[in-house]
Amino acid sequence: xxxxxxxxxxxxxxxxxxxxxxxxxxxxxxxxxxxxxxxxxxxxxxxxxxxxxxxxxxxxxxxxxxxxxxxxxxxxxxxxxxxxxxxxxxxxxxxxxxxxxxxxxxxxxxxxxxxxxxxxxxxxxxxxxxxxxxxxxxxxxxxxxxxxxxxxxxxxxxxxxxxxxxxxxxxxxxxxxxxxxxxxxxxxxxxxxxxxxxxxxxxxxxxxxxxxxxxxxxxxxxxxxxxxxxxxxxxxxxxxxxxxxxxxxxxxxxxxxxxxxxxxxxxxxxxxxxxxxxxxxxxxxxxxxxxxxxxxxxxxxxxxxxxxxxxxxxxxxxxxxxxxxxxxxxxxxxxxxxxxxxxxxxxxxxxxxxxxxxxxxxxxxxxxxxxxxxxxxxxxxxxxxxxxxxxxxxxxxxxxxxxxxxxxxxxxxxxxxxxxxxxxxx
Amino acid sequence: xxxxxxxxxxxxxxxxxxxxxxxxxxxxxxxxxxxxxxxxxxxxxxxxxxxxxxxxxxxxxxxxxxxxxxxxxxxxxxxxxxxxxxxxxxxxxxxxxxxxxxxxxxxxxxxxxxxxxxxxxxxxxxxxxxxxxxxxxxxxxxxxxxxxxxxxxxxxxxxxxxxxxxxxxxxxxxxxxxxxxxxxxxxxxxxxxxxxxxxxxxxxxxxxxxxxxxxxxxxxxxxxxxxxxxxxxxxxxxxxxxxxxxxxxxxxxxxxxxxxxxxxxxxxxxxxxxxxxxxxxxxxxxxxxxxxxxxxxxxxxxxxxxxxxxxxxxxxxxxxxxxxxxxxxxxxxxxxxxxxxxxxxxxxxxxxxxxxxxxxxxxxxxxxxxxxxxxxxxxxxxxxxxxxxxxxxxxxxxxxxxxxxxxxxxxxxxxxxxxxxxxxxx
Numbered sequence: 001x002x003x004x005x006x007x008x009x010x011x012x013x014x015x016x017x018x019x020x021x022x023x024x025x026x027x028x029x030x031x032x033x034x035x036x037x038x039x040x041x042x043x044x045x046x047x048x049x050x051x052x053x054x055x056x057x058x059x060x061x062x063x064x065x066x067x068x069x070x071x072x073x074x075x076x077x078x079x080x081x082x083x084x085x086x087x088x089x090x091x092x093x094x095x096x097x098x099x100x101x102x103x104x105x106x107x108x109x110x111x112x113x114x115x116x117x118x119x120x121x122x123x124x125x126x127x128x129x130x131x132x133x134x135x136x137x138x139x140x141x142x143x144x145x146x147x148x149x150x151x152x153x154x155x156x157x158x159x160x161x162x163x164x165x166x167x168x169x170x171x172x173x174x175x176x177x178x179x180x181x182x183x184x185x186x187x188x189x190x191x192x193x194x195x196x197x198x199x200x201x202x203x204x205x206x207x208x209x210x211x212x213x214x215x216x217x218x219x220x221x222x223x224x225x226x227x228x229x230x231x232x233x234x235x236x237x238x239x240x241x242x243x244x245x246x247x248x249x250x251x252x253x254x255x256x257x258x259x260x261x262x263x264x265x266x267x268x269x270x271x272x273x274x275x276x277x278x279x280x281x282x283x284x285x286x287x288x289x290x291x292x293x294x295x296x297x298x299x300x301x302x303x304x305x306x307x308x309x310x311x312x313x314x315x316x317x318x319x320x321x322x323x324x325x326x327x328x329x330x331x332x333x334x335x336x337x338x339x340x341x342x343x344x345x346x347x348x349x350x351x352x353x354x355x356x357x358x359x360x361x362x363x364x365x366x367x368x369x370x371x372x373x374x375x376x377x378x379x380x381x382x383x384x385x386x387x388x389x390x391x392x393x394x395x396x397x398x399x400x401x402x403x404x405x406x407x408x409x410x411x412x413x414x415x416x417x418x419x420x421x422x423x424x425x426x
Numbered sequence: 427x428x429x430x431x432x433x434x435x436x437x438x439x440x441x442x443x444x445x446x447x448x449x450x451x452x453x454x455x456x457x458x459x460x461x462x463x464x465x466x467x468x469x470x471x472x473x474x475x476x477x478x479x480x481x482x483x484x485x486x487x488x489x490x491x492x493x494x495x496x497x498x499x500x501x502x503x504x505x506x507x508x509x510x511x512x513x514x515x516x517x518x519x520x521x522x523x524x525x526x527x528x529x530x531x532x533x534x535x536x537x538x539x540x541x542x543x544x545x546x547x548x549x550x551x552x553x554x555x556x557x558x559x560x561x562x563x564x565x566x567x568x569x570x571x572x573x574x575x576x577x578x579x580x581x582x583x584x585x586x587x588x589x590x591x592x593x594x595x596x597x598x599x600x601x602x603x604x605x606x607x608x609x610x611x612x613x614x615x616x617x618x619x620x621x622x623x624x625x626x627x628x629x630x631x632x633x634x635x636x637x638x639x640x641x642x643x644x645x646x647x648x649x650x651x652x653x654x655x656x657x658x659x660x661x662x663x664x665x666x667x668x669x670x671x672x673x674x675x676x677x678x679x680x681x682x683x684x685x686x687x688x689x690x691x692x693x694x695x696x697x698x699x700x701x702x703x704x705x706x707x708x709x710x711x712x713x714x715x716x717x718x719x720x721x722x723x724x725x726x727x728x729x730x731x732x733x734x735x736x737x738x739x740x741x742x743x744x745x746x747x748x749x750x751x752x753x754x755x756x757x758x759x760x761x762x763x764x765x766x767x768x769x770x771x772x773x774x775x776x777x778x779x780x781x782x783x784x785x786x787x788x789x790x791x792x793x794x795x796x797x798x799x800x801x802x803x804x805x806x807x808x809x810x811x812x813x814x815x816x817x818x819x820x821x822x823x824x825x826x827x828x829x830x831x832x833x834x835x836x837x838x839x840x841x842x843x844x845x846x847x848x849x850x851x852x
Contacts, residue, residue, distance in 0.1 A: 036482045037499070039500050040478075052464065074465050075467075075851070274814060281773055347707055351703060351777075352694060353699070388615055388617065424846060
């Protein structure tokens with residue numbers, strides 16, 4: 001039903017969309033198999049190639065000619081010509097100028113029309129709820145934030161979130177028919193298949209809640225739900241600091257910590273969509289425990305005691321300020337945190353053999369200047385990060401909203417990216 | 427060149443084979459892109475669907491009718507009919523009997539012909555070199571082992587390995603034209619693209635050695651090279667304890683320890699093919715350090731001092747025997763090892779959200795009875811292994827040769843599995 005809804009929305013938006021992620025099928029009637037792959041078919045190849053061409057154009061901000069498109073994608077010039085005509089007709093791409101060819105005929109360049117399609121993203125963080133509308137390139141064109149209401153009436157909170165989303169659409173002036181769908185980023189654990197949040201530690205009283213379907217029903221948009229850390233790494237690949245990496249980690253620092261992971265060009269989600277828990281790595285930390293440690297040590301006064309996630313944010317800001325002012329004890333707390341995070345990312349980087357580590361999340365910008373100078377040499381000097389290739393360490397370029405942009409990127413990625421598994425029959 | 431060679435060999439063997447794993451392409455001439463996906467084309471769809479049908483038949487040991495094949499794969503009955511005719515012509519499948527259909531016409535069942543195709547595997551372990559020949563189902567039909575020569579002349583050792591492989595083929599009586607290729611499992615680090623081993627810690631004097639190409643040239647078979655831990659997890663998926671899991675870890679215990687990982691139905695390899703290092707998890711251990719610890723503590727006599735990896739094996743056997751006899755100090759050493767391994771697999775299982783942990787490797791069977799009873803409750807009780815789904819803990823069913831079987835499985839998997847990425851143009 002979820003797939004059917006998604007296809008409907010996207011047909012309205014005029015962009016061809018492949019089916020969902022299903023790569024397994026039944027077949028349990030006889031024998032022992034449960035992991036049978038599905039076949040592929042011809043219409044899906046056409047759709048896939050359209051995505052491939054769109055993807056190539058998107059990745060070349062200076063424009064790309066049809067000849068260059070054929071070379072980059074391996075498709076025939078006839079296929080490229082047919083596909084670009086469709087993309088021009090749909091308004092997704094446009095001719096942007098001419099490429100001089102010496103004595104030859106200049107070639108027409110193609111580029112994306114960013115405002116031709118949009119995606120909505122909403123990030124349910126324990127401290128703040130952020131809604132964004134992004135264009136086809138992932139650029140934020142409208143945004144709303146509000147404090148996350150505490151406890152209690154989840155239906156009411158979900159209704160408020162839906163109202164924020166609808167309000168954002170109205171105030172942005174974006175044509176509703178051009179909006180591909182709504183992405184939701186939530187703290188884990190989640191039930192990815194059902195689209196539920198499942199008792200997130202810092203969201204008291206939420207229990208098992210069908211957030212995806214409630215927001216979809218209330219807004220009228222097809223919705224997808226993923227963990228905040230997974231959304232963040234999808235954003236970094238779509239429009240952030242790691243569009244060129246096929247193997248990367250996103251270390252997420254917010255009310256809690258976690259990792260989004262891409263290995264061999266695929267986002268890792270796992271059995272239930274809950275990949276990315278870093279407690280076992282020693283890098284698990286909540287802003288609550290960080291501030292509680294500071295209060296317990298007398299580094300912060302009891303006025304910083306944490307009763308809700310928004311309090312913790314205030315305490316972290318104070319710790320960062322004290323460190324910048326030269327307070328050695330505050331600095332010691334953050335140094336220990338940096339070392340735990342550094343060990344955690346080194347361990348994961350080695351286990352997964354990745355080449356890029358991106359740091360970000362709602363609270364990261366408060367501590368980046370203090371933590372990165374400790375973490376960077378740990379990564380560079382780690383005996384476990386092999387000398388076979390360098391490992392880049394960077395902060396996100398997407399700011400504190402990375403998970404909200406990521407939520408919207410889930411929609412862009414699932415509807416517009418060229419993913420081989422979408423070639424399979426559903 | 428590697429791809430060209432692979433295709434040639436497989437055409438000889440009469441099985442249609444898709445191109446390699448290339449999912450990225452150039453396009454760097456203009457703009458910033460380096461991760462452009464390639465398009466798909468129609469002939470590849472046909473090849474892919476043939477693999478899908480073969481895979482479905484293989485996974486149903488009791489046979490599968492054409493109607494069931496169509497249902498399981500999503501393909502039309504006409505497509506299934508055409509493909510099964512080709513598989514019968516190639517001798518890869520056969521009609522195995524009739525399925526009664528009540529009052530209706532009984533349906534003909536199809537099954538794999540195991541001896542129709544073979545694959546070779548060689549595992550370069552620091553202590554022992556093992557060669558196997560497996561059939562299409564991954565069953566070992568011939569095998570040779572010898573102690574790994576120490577130090578020195580790598581060209582000579584590689585030549586000996588090639589001679590073992592050729593000797594194995596000769597003594598097996600298998601038709602050379604039916605052998606799909608040679609898989610090589612080696613300790614990390616490796617350079618997966620170049621097919622090199624890169625200074626493995628316990629293989630002194632190997633330096634950077636082009637093992638894949640040397641063995642390919644000397645045997646005449648197309649060769650692939652992967653890490654031992656990766657080969658092992660591929661074996662478990664092909665024919666071992668986890669053919670039904672899409673998210674699993676293989677904890678490898680040999681001269682060293684490591685992990686093979688499958689997440690979302692894909693084997694994780696990483697930037698350079700070196701995914702699976704567990705040192706940062708605290709689960710890094712070599713049999714050498716284990717025995718050295720025992721000697722240093724006086725639990726083992728100095729006659730067990732390790733000068734080469736084969737010595738270490740002897741020490742581990744003695745430690746296991748002492749523990750079985752009730753020696754508390756030997757037992758303590760193994761208990762601490764079990765706890766380190768237990769923590770490591772819990773951490774990785776949570777980070778990757780997997781549902782199956784398989785233990786194995788050359789030395790595992792010596793310690794399984796002592797280690798598993800400590801590890802199993804750690805996994806079951808881990809606060810990080812989420813209550814969202816159970817996590818199975820099992821020992822390999824493939825014995826101490828799992829990496830050699832895995833090496834052969836690399837060939838079966840790369841030539842016969844239905845992998846969506848093989849639909850892309852190269």
